[in-house]
Amino acid sequence: MVEAMAKAxxxxxxxGKTPDATLYAAILRDMRKGKDARFKKAAPGRFTNA
Structure with a gap:
């Protein structure tokens, strides 16, 4: 996912040394926006568009 997003x-x-962890943290931060969040949790470690 990191490579695809960078390409696009x-x-x-x-x-950083752990871009996967950085992206995961960024998604979690976005989810704290409540109804303005761009992502929602679909399953453990899985997200979908809100």
Missing amino acids: KLWASPG
Whole structure:
């Protein structure tokens, strides 16, 4: 997912050693927006568009 998003220029890791963890944390932060969130949890470790 990280590679696909970088290729599409939708998101890029800020150069960290764990871009997967960075993206996961960014999605979790977005979900805290409540009804304005762009993602919702579909299953453990899985997300869908809100």
